[in-house]
Amino acid sequence: MATRISKIVQSRKHSSGGIFSVNNVNLASMDGLAAPLVLLDNFHVSGQPFGPHPHAGFSAITYVFEDSRTALRSRDSLGNDLEIGPGGIVWLQAGKGAQHQEVPAIRGGELHGAQIYVNLSARNKMVEPKTMHMLPGQVPEWHNDGGDRVRVLVGGFDNIQSTITPAEPYSILEAFVVDGITYPLGSGDNTIIYVLKGALSVEVGNQVLQLSTETAVAMSGTGDLKIRALDDGAHALLLSGPALNEPVLADGPFIMNDATGIRSAYQRFTSGQMGKLEAV
Numbered sequence: 671m672a673t674r675i676s677k678i679v680q681s682r683k684h685s686s687g688g689i690f691s692v693n694n695v696n697l698a699s700m701d702g703l704a705a706p707l708v709l710l711d712n713f714h715v716s717g718q719p720f721g722p723h724p725h726a727g728f729s730a731i732t733y734v735f736e737d738s739r740t741a742l743r744s745r746d747s748l749g750n751d752l753e754i755g756p757g758g759i760v761w762l763q764a765g766k767g768a769q770h771q772e773v774p775a776i777r778g779g780e781l782h783g784a785q786i787y788v789n790l791s792a793r794n795k796m797v798e799p800k801t802m803h804m805l806p807g808q809v810p811e812w813h814n815d816g817g818d819r820v821r822v823l824v825g826g827f828d829n830i831q832s833t834i835t836p837a838e839p840y841s842i843l844e845a846f847v848v849d850g851i852t853y854p855l856g857s858g859d860n861t862i863i864y865v866l867k868g869a870l871s872v873e874v875g876n877q878v879l880q881l882s883t884e885t886a887v888a889m890s891g892t893g894d895l896k897i898r899a900l901d902d903g904a905h906a907l908l909l910s911g912p913a914l915n916e917p918v919l920a921d922g923p924f925i926m927n928d929a930t931g932i933r934s935a936y937q938r939f940t941s942g943q944m945g946k947l948e949a950v
Contacts, residue, residue, distance in 0.1 A: 682694050706789040727926045729836060761801070766938065863897070870897055
């Protein structure tokens with residue numbers, strides 16, 4: 671199977687009054703190779719720009735980067751009130767619907783994280799909502815003699831597995847590349863590499879790409895993806911999962927397959943079926 675590769679995308683930076691800034695990867699421009707990923711943001715937030723809000727039809731994931739100056743406070747209508755320190759992750763599998771609110775654990779502290787939305791297939795749109803998380807010391811890591819480090823946030827790498835088990839398989843890895851690593855592409859999967867800092871050479875088959883800071887590329891195929899650092903190393907996210915070839919309709923906080931699904935989600939929310947959550 672020939673490897674398909676999207677164009678290289680430069681993230682777009684947005685900011686709001688010094689409270690919230692985000693580098694957003696335009697997944698829609700990745701030639702259809704991003705699904706089931708529907709949002710990928712590298713954000714900094716120091717205030718509370720978002721109150722409690724609902725989600726349905728997908729999973730909302732927040733990873734707190736190790737350099738974050740404060741922890742994340744993640745609350746939801748399932749009864750969870752979690753403090754996720756730098757290096758930890760929380761995965762809200764919203765399914766048929768739940769509310770949450772996420773804020774810096776220390777008011778005024780700057781939170782640095784990745785916001786990731788992973789779509790659910792039609793068969794799992796109505797799965798019961800569930801929150802999964804790992805604290806910083808619980809995230810398994812892979813190392814090699816060359817100084818490379820991979821944090822296995824979701825899914826697996828080599829013989830290391832995350833304890834987060836979504837309804838549908840997905841992999842989120844954080845790679846600190848000093849020399850080079852090899853990542854096997856899964857048949858039927860879409861894989862995205864997003865460089866947060868530094869530069870990478872990415873080789874698959876007979877194609878070689880160079881990615882700089884705040885650029886991303888998506889691909890689908892099989893074979894080994896050879897990732898090598900350029901200059902003084904790089905920090906990147908690798909996200910991968912089975913391609914989802916279904917209609918997608920997003921409306922505000924809901925992602926469904928059609929307008930009927932969206933209307934049903936709004937009805938569940940307004941009737942209280944997604945629970946209650948007071949603002950902090």
